[in-house]
Amino acid sequence: MIATNLKLSVILPMVVSNNSPHLIIRARPMKANTDLTALLQQLLDQCQPLYSQGKVADYIPALAQVAPQQAAVAIATLDGQIYSAGAATQPFSLQSISKIFGLVMAMNRLGDELWQRVNMEPSGQPFNSIVQLEWEQGIPRNPVINAGAILVADVLVSHYSASKTAFLTFLRRLTSVETIYADQQVYLSELEHGNRNAALAYLMKSFGNIEAEVPQVLEHYFHQCAMAINCQQLSRALLFLANRGVQPHSNEQICSRRDAHRVNAILSTSGMYDQSGEFAFKVGLPAKSGVGGAIVAIVPQFGVITAWSPPLNRFGNSVVAMQLISQLAEELGLSLF
Structure with missing residues (x-):
């Protein structure tokens, strides 16, 4: 479900009961009266001057042809909502x-x-x-x-x-x-x-x-x-890592709870190339980047954030996507620490 122009008085995380480990049974407020769609667009607009601070990957010639001045961000939540701004349905590598x-x-x-x-x-x-x-x-x-x-x-x-x-x-x-x-x-x-x-x-x-x-x-x-793949699809695909291995829209056990924990741990320490420590220090979420310009961040018991913009910094991470996720995590108080 694509959510547009909605205000959230609460964010719905997955809370496990003893009887039914796959059901959302109560909500925990995270930040009141947050219009996520408007917030995403605002942060995207603020990041536009950053396009010139990076360079599109050119060691793979097909990626070098991607237009640099593009950006998108999407949040998929465990309760089935998707919030997005920018070119969120534009496929990328x-x-x-x-x-x-x-x-x-x-x-x-x-x-x-x-x-x-x-x-x-x-x-x-x-x-x-x-x-x-x-x-x-x-x-x-x-x-x-x-x-x-x-x-x-x-x-x-x-x-x-x-x-x-x-x-x-x-x-x-x-x-x-x-x-x-x-x-x-x-x-x-x-x-x-x-x-x-x-x-x-x-x-x-x-x-x-x-x-x-x-x-x-x-x-x-x-x-x-x-x-x-695009931002909306990628956020939805990885929801199981935010939900102890269970894909919420299908209720399918994709991996064990222990393996979901292990994957998130690896992403926290190693997912952002040589900026993994810096990202953990500043943002505090398991994340993975790719030279196609995307970054995904897992927010356990909440959802998944995907940001995309082709220009990369010297570490191979998207300049705009890093800033988008960093600011979004700060605005919503999403850090694990």
């Missing part, structure tokens, strides 16, 4: 945010065995560092840097007969949108210019930590990164 979905699929398939092949520590190095992977004998520091996500892609290729189709089906199920697709131009562009990711994969293969053939693993990884 999912890129590294796809790592969240792949990780959940791999955790569901392998359980704790996954953590024998990938760690869960912040990297302290660039997200595509080869040096760190060499030092640590082919064990990626965490699953949301590139080496870790490629390892996760190997798990999916090795455990699904058609892993690309399985990933797409999973994303469509979470969004309830059957028209989600992989952008072929972006996919082919990444295949052609993915040499550094190939180096990471072959290095892990040399240490015995990649089971499938490297070209097949890379094809899956680039395909999931090339998914086209």
